[in-house]
Amino acid sequence: xxRRKSGLGKxxxxxxxxxxxxxxxxxxxxxxSNESILSNxxxxxxxxxxxxxxxxxxxxxxxxxxxxxxxxxxxxx
Amino acid sequence: MNHLxxxxxxxxxxxxxxxxxxxxxxxxxxxPQLCLYALIIQVGLGLGMRPDLKSIVKNxxxxxxxxxxxxxxxxxAFTYIATMIFTDDSSxxxxxxxxxxxxxxxxxxxxxxxxxxxVGAEAAASVAAIALLANVVREMIALLSCQFLSKRGRGVxxxxxxxxxxxxVCLPMIVGAGKSSDAQLVSxxxxxxxxxxxxxxxxxxxxxx
Numbered sequence: 545x546x547r548r549k550s551g552l553g554k555x556x557x558x559x560x561x562x563x564x565x566x567x568x569x570x571x572x573x574x575x576x577s578n579e580s581i582l583s584n585x586x587x588x589x590x591x592x593x594x595x596x597x598x599x600x601x602x603x604x605x606x607x608x609x610x611x612x613x614x615x616x617x618x619x620x621x
Numbered sequence: 622m623n624h625l626x627x628x629x630x631x632x633x634x635x636x637x638x639x640x641x642x643x644x645x646x647x648x649x650x651x652x653p654q655l656c657l658y659a660l661i662i663q664v665g666l667g668l669g670m671r672p673d674l675k676s677i678v679k680n681x682x683x684x685x686x687x688x689x690x691x692x693x694x695x696x697x698a699f700t701y702i703a704t705m706i707f708t709d710d711s712s713x714x715x716x717x718x719x720x721x722x723x724x725x726x727x728x729x730x731x732x733x734x735x736x737x738x739x740v741g742a743e744a745a746a747s748v749a750a751i752a753l754l755a756n757v758v759r760e761m762i763a764l765l766s767c768q769f770l771s772k773r774g775r776g777v778x779x780x781x782x783x784x785x786x787x788x789x790v791c792l793p794m795i796v797g798a799g800k801s802s803d804a805q806l807v808s809x810x811x812x813x814x815x816x817x818x819x820x821x822x823x824x825x826x827x828x829x830x
Contacts, residue, residue, distance in 0.1 A: 552666070552670070553667075553670050556663055556666055556667050556670070557667075559663060560660070560663045560664065560667060561626075563656060563659050563660045563663060564627060564630075564660060564726050565626070565627070565630050566656055567653065567656045567657060567660060567726065567730060568627055568630040568631045568634065568726060569630045569631070569633060569634040569637075570634065570652065570653050570656070571631060571634060571653070571729060571730060571733075571749075571753070572630065572631040572632065572633060572634015572635040572636075572637070572638060573634040573635075573637060573638040573643045574634075574638065574643070574653075574733075574746055575631075575634070575635050575638065575746065575750050576634060576635035576636060576637060576638020576639040576640075576643065577638035577639070577641070577643035578638075578743060578746055578747075580743060580747070581743075581746060581747050581750050582635075582639065584747070585750075588747070588750060588751045588754060589754055591703075591707055591710075591751055591755075592718075592751050592752075592753075592754030592755035592757075592758055593754075593755070593758050594703055594706065594707075595700060595703045595715065595718050595719055595751075595755040596755045596756070596758035596759040596762060597758075597762070598699040598700055598702055598703050598719070599696040599699060599700055599719050599722070599755075599759055599784075600759060600762050600763075600766075600782050601699050602694075602695035602696045602697070602698050602699025602700065603691070603692050603695045603696050603778070603781040603782050603784070604695070604778050604781065604782060605695055605699070606691040606692065606694055606695025606696075606698070606781070607688070607691045607692070607695065607777050607778045607780075607781040608778060609691075610687055610688075610691045611775075611777050611778070613687065614684060614687050614688055614691075614777055
């Protein structure tokens, strides 16, 4: 029912990114005002990059193993 | 456009905080928490209001569940390797960081909130900062590789790499490659994103408890 009230949808498409902006800005504030985080950023950055790369690699490996199964099992398109 | 502005907001916040202008109410966590609730309500409303919700639901079959399952199992299995590399950190923290699936906004905030009670605000913010960086990097990798994978007939892998972003930021790149099975790929990508969106808070709360 809500789907037909496009006014709310329009409002949401504006307020959702705005909420994320405010949230992220406040998150940045808490990092920036914390010296112990800032002094570790080079070490943490390396860790973050490694975790991200491993996550992506894991996704590719898992879907490659299951791709035939995912694509075929349903039969008709 | 927006996905460039989001990391920019974080850097703006870091700069302002670094300059020493952080007001006290930010540290109290009540305002960030209210903001988070507001965001979750809006995300839920937005999902329910999608005009194509019916056709997405119609296309859903048990087979589609395999794709988000692959993303979750694959990501967590390889993140477990990271826990063996970074032995200084608690392995549950590293697993929580890995289970953001590129959802850097929600995962970092959730980790900060969940860990604050047990290890204090400072240690929690430090883990959350790594989570933010790791998931921003994952989104960047996804933005750069989705089209490449999809054009080579690896649309399923593209969806998985995109993680949570398969339903928004990366969707045009996954389905824009001009393959015949585009319609099915849209359903798969949206369903994948929705399931991961639900699994992020669940997995993070498990690893943070």
